[in-house]
Amino acid sequence: MKIHEYQARELLAKAGIAVPPARVVESAAEVAAAFNANAVPLQVVKAQVFAGGRGKAGFVKLVKSAAEAQVAADFMFKNRMVSVQTGPEGIAVKKVLVAAAVDIAHEYYMGLVLDRAKAIVSVIASAEGGVEIETVAHQRPEAIIREALHPALGLQGFAARRVAGRLGFTGRQASEVSQLLLKLAALYAQYDCSIVEINPLVLTKDGKVLAIDAKINFDDSALFRHPDILALADPAEHDPLELRAAKANLNYIKLDGDIACLVNGAGLAMATMDVVQLNGGKPANFLDVGGGVKPEGAVEAFRILLSDSKVRGVLVNIFGGIARCDLIAEALISAGREVGFKVPVVVRLEGTNVQAARDILAGARSELPTLQSAMDLNDAARKIVAATR
């Protein structure tokens, strides 16, 4: 789960990490009041969206007056933000942050992330902050500092001091930075985060260490024990079809192609998208209906797929293991009756009770004229691509 920058800043502040004063607003009308309340001459207006690339898109603006802040916020609320991370249609801005700007002496990167290969959480830090850490890691790997957390004990004081020292901090600032890092590591564990990053962490010209921008993501599997974090979720930042699918226990991700996929199993669902593309088509979605899919679930899945106006055909790919193919075939037919298949639907079924399933589908041919069966996944992909051309 993702949260907004302003929410991440609030969590940092609660954990005792210094952040410059800031206010979040939901309309351009509130911007002047926020600017005046922050009461510093130079401020920054930042769109609150999940996608990165805000600066380049013009959605982070330095402002010197309430009037300038107003103009910047107006632009952000009225235009969709388009960056490399959003796709060409861009995303709408619902909230902007008005924050005090600071006099920067140096920018650092400070974060924690899971090291999958070692099965541990690791601190990632760099004295080259303010830019994408992946770029630094790629171009100058020696500029990246890593420090593993003990799986049970967490980050130890000596390890935090070591990181501060390697970042070049000395004296009082070194202890301030190591304290900050310990708080950040505690926050990671306390909320079951999957990534925490402060970028940049700045040293100001008057010697203060402040978190300027923060990103925090959470482990979805641990949200059951963090109702306070779950309450921070912003439905406005999610695709409405994805939210609807989540309610029906369907694992659905909207993509920008025109061939919808309905599959059981996450790996097979990904592979089905791949084989559609391999045959010259473009998948409209990822959808794993799960092993124990019931008729109601399959019907709702069809409703969701077909309410994407771009969809010009549906590929159903089921390997019946525990799930029985004949039940899936029946669900398909009831979905067709209820939703009405106006676009071509190609069905590939394999596994448990597949013959019965094929008979059921053959019997419904006159009722569902756009339905075709396929013998294997290559055949299915070819058929759906041909049918939607």
Place this chain on the structure above:
Amino acid sequence: MSILVDKNTRVICQGITGGGGGAFHTKGCLDYGTKMVGGTSPGKGGTKDANGLPIFDTVEQARKATGADATMIFVPPPFAADAICEAAAEGIRLIVAITEGIPVLDMVRAKKFLAEFGDQVTLVGPNCPGVITPGECKIGIMPGYIHTPPAPGKRRVGIISRSGTLTYEAVWQTTQLGWSQSTCVGIGGDPVKGLDFVEVLAMFQADAQTDAIIMIGEIGGTAEEAAADYVKKHVTKPVAGFIAGRTAPPGKRMGHAGAIISGGEGTAESKIQAMRAAGIIVADSPADIGQTLNMAMRG
């Protein structure tokens, strides 16, 4: 021979009475011929399940009474890491964790706990379909009938996979092409897990009853790259592969908790490239995994 499990493996189910699939799949394993010897369900010790298997409150009691050496875990996510640690502490040799949705930090701590037992305990999963040695022992949720037990004249493939249904695809295709399977290991779709590709590759390489290997990976992490490096250096048997997620967009979690491209790491291209460079024949389409194995076998 085979790896991890055989006809002598004695299995309990932790979470045998639960709605998470424990009861249903215990029966499935029994029907397949697995030596299921009991199960645990705290508070229900002393009773029996629908198949007449004894239920215990703790793994300690279950192990003492049944001599189990393996466990299949269906315990719900909030308690599953604890169940894994319990099994290790009580001397269970093989832990197969089916449960999906265990918090990552729980698994980080459980892995540290397991590390103290060294080679005495092996974890498969979590979030996996399980392990099967066809004709001998099935621990997990895979449909048994798609598999083919080794028989004279039949070549034997060992399969390692991060995905359940893609494993079934590979099993089914190899069965159709006249292969048998020595053992199939679903290592699971989570970012922090027990056995990974490299360990299972080493087991198959050492197993005299495995003639060739299929490895099925997906986006996220760098385990496939590590596996490719291992194959290049240590595996002399033919290896075929498939990687799911070429069309998956970066930053989106594709169903499995571990299936995510982040920070430029974990792309399908990187994995396929590394595998091909190591001499692994990689199928472009999941429908061609079996054919690709035949190609790898011809060399």
